[in-house]
Amino acid sequence: MDSRGLAIRECYLSGAWRLSPGRSVLRVNTMKIKSVEVIPYSPPLKKFFGRDVEMGLGVLRGLDFALVRICSDEGLEGVGEICTVFPPTGTALAETVRTYFAPMLIGMDPSCIAQIHARMDALVEGAEPAKAGVDMALHDLVGKSLGVPVATLLGGSVRDHIDLSYSIMFGEPEAMADLAASLVRDGFGTVKVKVGQLGDLDVKALGLIRDAVGPSTTVRVDANMAWSTPKQALRCLQRMRPFDIELAEQPLAHDDLDGMAFVRDHIDLPIMADESCWAPRSVAKVLRANAADVVSVYVAESGGLFRAAQVFALCEAWGIPCAMGSMPENGVGTAAQVHLGMAMPNLRFASDCCGSRYYETDLLTETLPVENGKAFLPTGAGLGVDIDETVLESWRTDR
Known part of the structure; x- marks a missing residue:
């Protein structure tokens, strides 16, 4: 990074300075937050195999998200997305932002992101997706003020693209294999197969998928907490071993860290923690329990880009590599994921930074750049x- 880039990053971290538009000098930052708006909406998921999205978590339908808009006294606007498939809903979290966070934010310097996080944590415990929506909007606003991408605020890009993984939801094994083959034709080098179906469906689907994609495509599995006990998880995973599985994601309930550690100790297959990993403190518990070989990081579950970067650093210090997961986010949240992934050295696995591709349409005027199974920086x-x-107006749920 050159001296100008280092200066931008130091000014961002300190929250004290910003670039004057059109000039190469720095001046004291006087920008303040003028308004906070939160708009609940429901983005339409694609149908997979002619039915609603189904996985170990259950059936996903009628997603409830929200858009966060933060405007400055200088006429700039930052946007963020509250996205979650877990309760509380986006509508409820939107009310959290309106009631608790917005009054605190008015008049603050939007570049004081660490301070704002401390204040949000003091006001509300948990509610990470709500905090993430605010955090994304702050980063967007500060990046626009400085004239730099959010990835620069996070330390600068360490790669020019992110290798993507795409999830194959529950369905008939033949249809799942057809989708996997189509993804490979589109350039995806990794497919993630949702497992936890009844009977022999998982094994049959994996066999057909491996035949369809060939030996050079990476195949991983994601149970989304579908199995009840460590021994059940081991039995199911052992049956999948012949299909050259890269890793197994979240075989047990989010709080069963001892069970996750047991599975990890009794099978020669990397275990990735996902639903167990939210804010940095929860990730620290996973690491202390030796419950994962890989950690899946989310902007939404971490509580925003600021906290997600802390999760990456924590895992790096522990010697644990990371991937990135998807709620799935729509366009704004997916863009935040891509900026984060570009700047994190400890991103070591193909990642789900293509959440907006799970929807019928996008909230953005331009589709995020994805080519040959790779995501690029907007x-x-x-x-x-x-x-x-126009799309936002048609999706709104508050009118």
């Missing part, structure tokens, strides 16, 4: 995205 300052107001 162009422009901040998150590099613009909201399609």
Whole structure:
């Protein structure tokens, strides 16, 4: 990173300075937050195999998200997304932002992101997706103010693309294999197969998928907490071993860290923790329990880009590599994922930074750049995205 880039990063971290538009000098930052708006909406998921999305968590339908808009006194706007498939819903979390966070934010310097996180944590325990929506909007706003992408605020890009993984939901084994083959034709080098179906469906699907994608494609499995006991998880995973599985994601309930550690100790297959990993403190518990070989990081579950970067650093210090997971986010949240992934050295696995591709349409005016199974950084300052107001209006649930 050159001296100008280092100066930008130091000014961002300190929250004390910003670049004057069109000039190469730094001046004291006087920008303040003027308004906070939160809009609940329901993005339409694609149908997979002619039915609603189904996985170990259950059936996903009627997703409830929200858009966070933070405006400055200088006329700039930052956007963030509250996205979650877990309770509380986006509508409820939108009310959390309105009631607790918005009054605190008004008049604050949006670049004081660490301080704002401390204040949000003091006001509300948990509610990570709500905090993430605020955090994304702050990063977008500060990036626009400085004229730099959010990835620069996070330390600068360490790669030019992110290798993607795409999830194959529950379905008939033949249909799942057809989708896997189609993804490989589109350039995806990794497919993630949702497992936890009844009877022999998982094994049959994996066999057909491996035949369809060939030996060079990476295949991983994700149970989404579907199995009840460590011994059940071991029995199921052992049956999948002949299909050259890269790793197994979240075989047990989020709080069964002892069970996760038991599974990890009794099978020669990397275990990735996902639903167990939210804010940094929960990830620390996973690491102390030796419950994972890999940690899946989310912007939403971590509580925002600021906290997600802390999770990456914590895992790196522990010697544990990371991947990135998806709620799935729509366009704004996916853009935040890509910026984060570009800047994190400890991202070592193909990642689910393509959440917006699980929807019928996108909230953005321009589709995020994905080519040959790789995600690229959006162009422009901040998150590099613009909201399609017509789509947002059609998705709103508060009117």
